[in-house]
Amino acid sequence: MRRFRSMLIASAAALLCLGLTTPAALAGPEPPATDGGASTMIIGGEEATEPYSFMVSLHDKIEGQHVCGASLIDAEWVVTASHCVDFGTKPEDLQLRIGSLRKSEGGSVRGAERIVLHPEADPAHFDIALIHLDQPVSNAPVAVDARQPAGTPVRMLGWGCTKVSTPMWGCPAEGKPEVLRQLDSGIRDSGACVNVKAPIEPDSELCTGNPETDAGACFGDSGGPLLRSTAGGWRLLGAFSRVEIVSDGHTPDCSTGMGIYTDVTVHREWMESVISGA
Template sequence: MRLRTLARATTSVLALASLALAAPLTAAAGTTEPGDDHVQPYIVDGDPASETYSFMTSLQRSNGQHVCGGSLIEPDWVVTAAHCVDGINIAQVRIGTITRDSGGTVARVTAEHTHPQWNPRTLSNDIALLELDRQVSEQPITIADGGDRQGTPTRILGWGSTSGERDSGTRHLQQLDLEVTSGCTNGFDPSNELCLGDDDPDSNACYGDSGGPSIIDVNGQWQLTGATSRAGQGRHPCQDNDAAIYSHVGAHQQWIDDVTGGGTDPGPGPEPCDGADAWSASTHYEPSDQVSHNGHLWEATWYVWHYEPGQSAYWRDLGAC
């Protein structure tokens, strides 16, 4: 998990991406696809996983290519970083294995829900939920109530490079023990983010760890505190950083409950709008297509599927039914 230098970008698109990596620690092991040149695995200086973490999740393309980490929080829900799914097609997840290409359970992603206040420019509210096509048998992880006090021992998990070289992602899960610390800048918001680090500026999360969990031991049970977001001081590409920033999952508990249906039963949903089909995550929509969702009429502003109305700029709210 040492923070290493990424090869210099050769296009203006990548140059812009590098400015944003004040920035995300996303990864894609193996062959990249067009538009994903900034997505590379760089997990170095971690230790091999000491156990099988039932909740640990690999976000993948349809061909099994690893993109990001995530955490199973309900039998059919995974939490990750918003930048892991923004403009990236996550088709499936593999859950509950230390090897990202075998074992565990593979489930299809039916919907992506980014936080409604996610800002891809500032990376604030860098959290998202993935809805699965079925409930899996692996044990979800409980979201911690706290875990944000300075000095709290915290473990991070992820897949990626063990050498810092391009396209050398490891198949085997890595772990690294850190603690809650201070010193994060890079737009750090202590109200809903965590700053994690240790005495070694070369040891922390980097490319390949995005979306993966930070966890704490509570009475012998792992509980989830964070989802990996970005480098703590905004140095690109995350070298010589004393800490890294994680979205504080517990701070977003109400939004998570609202999306997943957790907490208090909200009762029956609103009636659909007359003359408009209900939104479906599996349907491909074209510009100007209209759907009914959560008591509102929505119009597609671009070609879209997976993205839920109210959670994406690809939908325009036309008002209540």
């Protein structure tokens, strides 16, 4: 299990780090409009201001530590980044806490029955996976949205670093929040996310973050949701994959504020096929 933990961190660091059936999405306020700017509010974020019944903290079951985020999209299924559950991770290695703002208490706690990686997944390509819960939950899932253009206001959620250790990768103890954090931003033009190790794929990934305030997703936010507020509630757009690579060619740098999300909306057909075939 410690091998799972260390390899997960290494993977995240190296690259960083659906209405599918009948989901009833949780309503939320319209995020502020973005004009390429966005709020100055995860690095640079704030503690969650409302409940998110679909938010998931993915834990290393043996060590009892949060390792990634995920989103409940069905009473029995969550979606996350494939690099969060790759490297031979077994379902029994995982515990999921669903619908709590705190990563270590509350919500609905479940185990994993099955892990399904996208057939073409790697940490820089189709970075998406599904986890089948060992028991269904009553939490309201989030509906998967339609693909959205640059300029769309979005919200990201996560328990990731609020500050980064330097010069080493990772979070100092004081940078690991217990309470979920949120950050309002916008979808950027794909050209704003330049990653020399793993370039963004405009047809299947989303660029977001607040470079003007150095605010964005970071280590520990992997797999967590990128959301859009609608009249019918929050809708899911993405799962966090990685941050940009800075100029030395290998060091992940969360401080730029720019991050790349897997666009889960383009994988709707695959997700539906897995869920319906379970």
